[in-house]
Amino acid sequence: MTETYKALLGVRDDSGYRVEFQQLSSEQLGDGDVEVAVEYSTVNYKDGLAMSDAIPIVQKPSLILGIDMAGTVVKSESSRFQVGDKVLMNGYGASETHNGGYTERLRISSDYLLKVPEAFTTRHAMLLGTAGYTAMLSLLRLEQLGISSESGEVLVTGASGGVGSVSIMLLAGLGYTVAASTGRLEESDYLKSLGANSVIDRRELSEAGEMMQAPRWAAAVDSCGSHTLANVIAQLHYNGAVAACGLAQGLDLPGNMMPFALRNVALLGVDSVHAPMALRERAWQRLAESVDLNKLEAMAVEIDFDNLPDAAGQILQGKIRGRAVVNIAAR
Ligand SMILES: NC(=O)c1ccc[n+]([C@@H]2O[C@H](COP(=O)([O-])OP(=O)(O)OC[C@H]3O[C@@H](n4cnc5c(N)ncnc54)[C@H](OP(=O)(O)O)[C@@H]3O)[C@@H](O)[C@H]2O)c1
Structure with missing residues (x-):
């Protein structure tokens, strides 16, 4: 049987805009030189906007939502990343012009990826997001x-x-x-x-x-x-x-x-979306040197993958305290 991957998509068509879970086959994952088994994602304010369409974020007829993800490389044609590397992605047009992190499997350009700093797990990386x-x-x-x-x-x-x-x-x-x-x-x-x-x-x-x-x-x-x-x-x-x-x-x-x-x-x-790679690497290195992991855990709220659509309203209404982390791999 063909393996499929669960993903949350924003879909815009003649009937309007909707958010829906789909099971995607490998052929439906789009282009990219790296494939990542996603472990964690997050809910940011912008994810709330993208899921609710309060401000239109998704600029394609159909895209996987989620501006952040962290996980493990499972396939790579890039010289920068090897199978087994822990990687993260923030912004760079994710869920705007190309697929984002609300998916069990992401195929993506290596240009958008950073290695997770050694001081962090993929969960820490997404607690920050x-x-x-x-x-x-x-x-x-x-x-x-x-x-x-x-x-x-x-x-x-x-x-x-x-x-x-x-x-x-x-x-x-x-x-x-x-x-x-x-x-x-x-x-x-x-x-x-x-x-x-x-x-x-x-x-x-x-x-x-x-x-x-x-x-x-x-x-x-x-x-x-x-x-x-x-x-x-x-x-x-x-x-x-x-x-x-x-x-x-x-x-x-x-x-x-x-x-x-x-x-x-x-x-x-301050622009996080199109910040150049060198600045991103510097920012993540400084985070690795500065973050108090106990305090980071203390600001965490867990959101179930299945409940992601409900989290849109919560974050836009200022009801989420601290950082919302989504355990994608737990399913
Ligand atoms: N420039 C960039 O690249 C970039 C990157 C990330 C985020 N952002 C933006 O930064 C903002 C915060 O993002 P976030 O992910 O931290 O969102 P968040 O977790 O929802 O935090 C926003 C906070 O703003 C306060 N707030 C909500 N509604 C307000 C209102 N009407 N008047 C005054 N304060 C209000 C609330 O804090 P209190 O309850 O404590 O008042 C709320 O928790 C968003 O606008 C997001 O789009 C921009």
Whole structure:
């Protein structure tokens, strides 16, 4: 009997958009010089968007969803990877223009793959996933500008989410004084266990604010956008910087020029999807050196492969705390 592999696909046709499980044969796995037995994947905010089509992510009539995966190479025509290698993939257009990680078997171009750092298992790699890797890209952006633990207090918004939780852990591990902004004040103990020194109510930041506000933060990692980002910019110290990586509150940026012209602040973009390979390798190496594996496990929520479609609404409604990991191989 022909072997088939379970996968979760986004399908767009004349009847609209739907998400469905399919059993794919080897011939249906598409092109690529490497085949991976997927062990773990994750649920990121963008996976929620892709599964719900709240913002259209899937750009082909039919694609395997999931922007992340980690697993073991089972076939390789690439000189970079051997059978048995542990590999991971983040973004690079997965579930947008080519197949992603919600599948038992992925055939993919080796251009999109990295080796899992030795310090990590495939589960660790997916506990971090795109959210954790983006938290590290945000930290690297701040460091590029000379921000350090000596600079002053750093704010993390969307603190209970994936990017937020990992950012707190990383910054606190490096000795930063970290303030966490959250809509879930009941998670204050959780945020402090990751290393936050203080917790603020996100409502302090989520409404339209003054053009210039009392300086509070040397730097910030913002995964919310909209008024939150505008207020964070207005509250940065002289020479402060914010790494702006997300849009959980909104796509808009209703701010003004004053903090840039009068406080020399910097607004730093962060893109995980098309980040070049050298930067990805650097980010994952730094993660391997910096992550506290106990804290990483403490932020984990397990999602069953079968229940993935339900997780879309949960993450878009801000109901998932920390990082959601999907054990694909457990079936
Ligand atoms: N630039 C990139 O390459 C890149 C990469 C990864 C992620 N992202 C973006 O970063 C954001 C976070 O991703 P994630 O995977 O960490 O998502 P997540 O786990 O859902 O975290 C987002 C957090 O934002 C907060 N939040 C939700 N709705 C909000 C609202 N209306 N106003 C203010 N805060 C709100 C919530 O934290 P609290 O409950 O603590 O308030 C939520 O947990 C998303 O927008 C995602 O698309 C971008």
